[in-house]
Amino acid sequence: MMNTPTPLVLIIDDEPSIRDGCRQALEKSGYAVLDAEEGDEGIKIARDAKPDIALIDLKMPGISGMEIIEILSRDVPDMVLVMITGYATIVSAVEAIQKGTYDYLPKPFSPDQLRAVVRRAVEHRNLKIETRRLREEKERMEKSFITFVSHEMRSPLVVIRQYIEALKAVAGDRLDRDMTEIIERCGARIQSLETLVEHWLDISRIGEGSFAWKKEPLNLLQLIGRSTEEMAPICEEKGILLKTDLPDQLPEIFGDQEGLLRVFTNIIGNATKYTPENGRITLTASSDDYYVTVRISDTGTGIPADKLPFIFEPFFRVKGKEERQRGSGLGLTFCKRIMELHGGEIAVASTEGQGSTFLLKFLTHMRSEQTMDHSATPIRQF
Amino acid sequence: MTAKKRILLIDDDKDFLFATKLILEKGGYEVFLAEDGKTGVEMWKSVAPDLAIIDMMMETWGEGFSVLSKIRAMDTGKDTPLFMLSAVDLQGPYNSFEPPPEFPKVNAVLQKPVKAEDLLGYIARELGGKKMS
Known part of the structure; x- marks a missing residue:
């Protein structure tokens, strides 16, 4: 008691x-x-x-x-x-x-009946108060955890990478090939941990409503251009053909340039991981009065049908534990949240052995002005 | 032999100071360290460095800016190259540092962690020394 x-x-x-x-x-x-x-x-x-x-x-x-x-x-x-x-x-x-x-x-x-009812009522009250206290505590922890992660986890990672830089600067010419490779691999793993922290923070911020994003009229053709330009070197390195097959014009959409750029580069980046040499990644787009739809197709390994429903879940990996740790495990989750933030959609279709197609559906500018201003998503601008 | 150029490094993370000091020394500079803004400004006066690197976010957000303003307000700091270090959200441009028009001049804003060759390259560009390989 x-x-x-x-x-x-x-x-x-x-x-x-x-x-x-x-x-x-x-x-x-x-x-x-x-x-x-x-x-x-x-x-x-x-x-x-x-x-x-x-x-x-x-x-x-x-x-x-x-x-x-x-x-x-x-x-x-x-x-x-x-x-x-x-x-x-x-x-x-x-x-x-x-x-x-x-x-x-x-x-x-009877007095006994009265006391029994009152005793139960007191217990109920204590539980009610305890529940509320715990819920408030949970909300507070979620909030401060974002701050905690961004400061307390990121700064040691930054310092470790700075030490690696220092080590290379101080001893670089004395290190043999194995030593250099060890250092490089440590650096790469630290960097992917940093990426994970970044992605995780972004997703938490979207959930909490404090993700900073700008709503501005955007030309998707230009955005696709930027993303393919950014991803061209990695495709070239892997011997994958990255091509676009786009109409001359697309209706304007409304949204955050940098956030959406990351959606595109994330999906193209993903495709490069599962597409073999001499494969192809193709971006196409179409539109009607209400939506602009972009399809990103690859000729990669594809995703088994039973795994498809889960691929936007945090840390879900198609091949489970066997899969090499290739990314943060949060990339597609981030894409989905960003698309939802924009009132858009993301979907995937895939045939194992033949490839996958990611479909991004954006509201056109006119349409999004009507719906986004009334959406329940908290939107804060900085 | 000419005297080594002097660099003042102001950051509240001891490890970051040490790691960066090693890089700067490897680059042939004499390095002075300050762990907070106040000490940084004091050292500026006593050391009179050729360049200073200031962390944007020390104990309090914006302390780096106040250090920068104080140094720029001094005669000795009017034209000296000053770099700002930032570890604020690396992804996306949202929180990257864009100084308002009336803000004292910053010669470079470097993202933490900073690659040794980039750091030495930026410094060499400002101090006119040759870049160390």
């Missing part, structure tokens, strides 16, 4: 014998008791003293028990309400519970 102060019980009942009876029974069991003979007085006492429990007679002259229940469950939300009634019908019990009472006590009742 938690070490709590004496629970305070308020009795609102117009019958003096009930008030006195309850008071005696409860005080004997160690409760503190307040009472009121009618509703308005009871509400005033409840607002001032904030008792733990209120026992409320349903049928009183003046303001009715139902009304009291409604007012108190709104004004003193932590207080647990128990109704007392001489006319315990199912209908009134259901109504009272819908309005926020926890339990009911039919008249006549």
Whole structure:
């Protein structure tokens, strides 16, 4: 049992014998008791003293028990309400519970019945408060974890990479090939850990609503151009043909240039990991009045049908543990969140052994002005 | 033999200071370290370096900027090359440093971690020394 102060019980009942009876029974069991003979007085006492429990007679002259229940469950939300009634019908019990009472006590009742109900009500209250405290704690931790990760995890990674740079500068000419390779590999692993932290932070920020993004009119052809330009060297290095087959014009879309660029480079980058030499990655686009659709197809290994539904999940890997750790495991999750932030969609189709196609669907500028401003996604701009 | 050029490095991370000092010394510079902004400004006065590298984000965000303003406000700091270091969100341009027009001049903004050859290259460009390989 938690070490709590004496629970305070308020009795609102117009019958003096009930008030006195309850008071005696409860005080004997160690409760503190307040009472009121009618509703308005009871509400005033409840607002001032904030008792733990209120026992409320349903049928009183003046303001009715139902009304009291409604007012108190709104004004003193932590207080647990128990109704007392001489006319315990199912209908009134259901109504009272819908309005926020926890339990009911039919008249006549014995002191033992009263104490049992009040004891349960106190336990319920403690749980309610504990639950809320934990939920607040969880929200606080989630928030501060973002800050924690960005400062406390990133700075040591930065320093380790700086040491690696220093080591190369100080001893570079004295290191043999194996040593150099060890250092390079350490650097690469640190860097992928940094990428993971970055991706994770971005995803958390999107979820929390603090991801900084600009809404501006964008030309997707230009964005696709930038992304293929950025990805061309890696495709060339891997002997993969990166080509585009695009219309001369596409309707403007509305969104964040850098965020969407990362969506494109992420998906193309992914494709390069699963497409063999001499393979092909192709970007095509089409549009109607409402949507611009971009397809990014590869001739790679493809994704098994049973794995397809999960590929946007954080840290999901198509080949499970056997798969070499090739990326942060958060790239596609990031893409999905960014697309959702824009009111767009991302989808994938794949045939094992033949390749995969990622489909990005954007609202056109006109369309997105209508929908995005009313969307529930919290949008903060910096 | 000409005297070594002097570089003042201001950063609140001891390890970052040490690692960067090794790189700078390898580049042939004499290096002075300060672990906070206040010490940095004091050392600027006593050391009179040829160049300073200042972390943007020390104990408090923006401390680097205040150090920069103080140094630029001094006669000895009006024209000296000053670099800012930033570890603020590397991805995307959102939080990269864009000084407002009235802001004191920064000769370069370097992202942490900074590659040894890049660091020495930027410094050589400012100090006119030859780049160390």
